[in-house]
Amino acid sequence: MKKVFTLIILSFTAYCGMSQLADFEDFGLATGTFDNDSSPEAWFETEDLRFPNDYNSEFDFWTGWAISTDTDTQTPGFMNQYSSISGAGGAGSDTYAVSFVSGKSFILFPENSTIRVNSLQINNATYPYLSMRDGDSFAKKFGGETGDDPDFFLLTIKGYEGGALVDSVLFYLADYRFEDNSQDYIVDEWTTVDLPVGFGAQDSLVFSLSSSDNGMFGMNTPAYFCADNLQISNTVSTIDNTLSGISLVNTLVDEVLIIDSDLEGVSEYEIFNVHGQQVWSGRLGFGEEQVHLGFLPGGQYWMNIRKGSLQWTGSFLRR
């Protein structure tokens, strides 16, 4: 009984911790502005969470995340990329994050992180909202010509740990699949999305968008959504099987990933993509090692290094 009670206490302790809120207010943006360039860093960082951003100054083009206080809820089209349809952040705050999802968007956790996101607030951006409501030159008005088309705009959130998919959550940013058209909706206010306990201690969250309006060129609905007020807590694992003495020298990879290892002898590594698929493997020795990864498509990857029963996991972004 005492052992069981201890185990329960330890387990409870494992999943309790100080709660934090990532609300982006610490970026200090003036109202009606945005920041779509995180350089020289590869991400915007707040409350230990990293929101990758890739900005190309030559083309004035960005993907991933931007931080915004934009308030335009009226102007349609791609010239109004940074506004939430509420014209403000969650809970009436000023600042929020906007994601342009090119394939997938990520929220990264630091190496050996013990924090997890319990919930976050999600909303539509003005651009896709008005596109779904009114239609435009590229995307259809949801419901179609008759109003009966079973359209939808879906946000899928997946949690990964050690390169493996833990769980996923589906959130409809718009849903026109009801028999009764009066029930059709497009999300126009900040909505809290709880992430299941099963997500555990994540090392990344992966966001993807899908729509019923697709053509030869992929999804016609503009691929944007907004996030705010991420509720974060710390987790403590009762089992420590982590290798130490390993670090990634560069987490933004063009051609070569550099690993610095203090481990004597040979350790083995595997590299996983966002689908949990192993895409490469090999061996590492002592000191600074290079792994050539120019053949990999751009995106988020995890490296899992094992030596005996111990392992270490880190993530990197292939540009």
Place this chain on the structure above:
Amino acid sequence: MNWTASLRGWWLLLLFLSMGGLCISAQTQDTLALQEVIVVEKAGFSGEYSDVVDQEVKDQQASAHLGDLLIGTTGVFVKSYGSGSSATTSIRGGSAEHTRVLWNDLPLENPMLGQLDFSLLPSLFVDEAEVHYGSNTAAWGNGAIGGTIELNTTTDWDKRNWQAQYTATAGAFGLQQQGVQLGYTHKKFQIINRSFYRKADNNFSYLIRPDLPYRQQTNSKTKQWGSLQEFHYRINNRHQINAYFWYQNNDRQLPPNATQTRSVAYQLDDTKRLTAAYQYTGNQFLLKAQLAGYDENMQYVDSLIGYDDGSRFRTLIGQVKGIKSIGKYHRWTMGLQQIHYQANTDLYEEAAQQHRFAIWSGWQTTMEKFQFDLSVRQEWQDGDRLPLVPSAGTVYRPLSWWSVRGRVSRNYRSPNLNALYYHPTGNPDLLPESGWSAEAGMGFDLIKKTNWQAHFEGTVFRRNIKNWIRWILPSAGFFYTPMNIAEVETKGIEQRLKIARQTDRSVISLEMGYDYWKAIHKKSIATPRINAGSQLVYTPKHQFFSILKMRYKKAIFLYQHRLTGSVTTLNNTTLPRYHLGNFSLGYTINTGQWNHQINLRIPNFWNTQYRILDRQGMPGRHWEIQVRSILKNK
């Protein structure tokens, strides 16, 4: 390329040739007329088939644009966004950029897009329109892969003194059009002006579903006006100078599509074209030198999304063509062409220029039962040599009523300026699309009597184009960029049947055509998603058209019917096939010096609800009344 130097060079050449003509004229005025072999400049190319736009159909649609005329009378598939909206062409499964468009032998395509919007070509400015099906870059020029549409504004020296023609059209959806053609011929001079003004609300209604109310088109007004000024000077029977100035202004609102709540977008087009030509017709020789300059502006505005973009392109063309008859059966053609394009737009990082120079030559032998021609073209673009393209064709008539023809050619199309220079993802390393084409056909005079004719033509063809340019999303990229990535194979069958019966007071004719085009991708592409073996989007496999014409004394009845097969779209949907019928009734009244033709036309007579493009409604049955008054020319 020094634009001014090039312009000066061609003007000097033109002036030299003209002055030379005047000198020769002075020397030969009193020379006895020689018996001469008539050099026919416009002989067709062996082995190819063509459709001519029916003149009476054209006369009854004076307010129409060329796109509308092509729909009803030829096998050209015209992609139209609806009444008053843009219209582009597809011939034998090619894209709009694979249609070569020539006006009086001069190319008209927009170099930025590589295609032409036929809704901007008024039928009033064109006297003859002929569609040449099939590939023949060697003869017709860069981009003649699907086919060539030859437009001509002709000179009629048989007319004397004043010529006048007035057309007024009123119709449904606020259509109002007026056109005037006024000319004067005096001995060696002929001066003609053609002007028109056209406006329409285009606020037609279309059906979404039988149980739902009709939806009315909004933001769809159009306003066009233009003037074509011609000047012709016939120095003598051998020397002639022609000049044209074409000005046109188009103001077009862009309506929302069927899944859009509203649109406030509009487009403005401003076009100026100035051409001059010198022609010498000798005993067995013809020389034609032409110079042309185009200045075209386009503005696209959508205040709803805060978008306002303009572009301007200028084209300078100089070309010389000579045709020499050799003996009784042979003809040799040679030509030089220089084209300079300049385009300014916010879509490019800086102004784009392109220079093309081409030289071509052809040989044609024509005998009683046999005709053969061979052409070859070599073109340079910005100093780079493009593929050398040959073309060979033949026609054989084993019997007077039976002909067999064939043609094989190598063809290419240069990338347009947008593909090369669009910022940030234009690809200046693009290669021309190129490939081979072959066709064979037979023609039969089924009936050939004075008052009864029936003729059948059948053609089979095959074409393969590699390095077809597609805008794709690279696997690790964020931007669509044009690449030579696709390969398209097109096979098809075309059939034409023409029957005509004529009496003293009546003519009945029936023309029917059926086209089968199988145009498929040979390779799969990830984005855009294209599966190998799939038919090109907006390319129908089946098309049928017919024109029934009955003329009795001063009355004329015309019925056109068209069946267009189903097509797949960019949105992964399929548009069903549809039938379209156009009815027209006309009557001519003679009053003194004038002939007045009154026509009632009912397009979409069967009130078909159809779509040419996805999410674009089309008008149902509607009406047009046209009055055309022509001064009798004595």
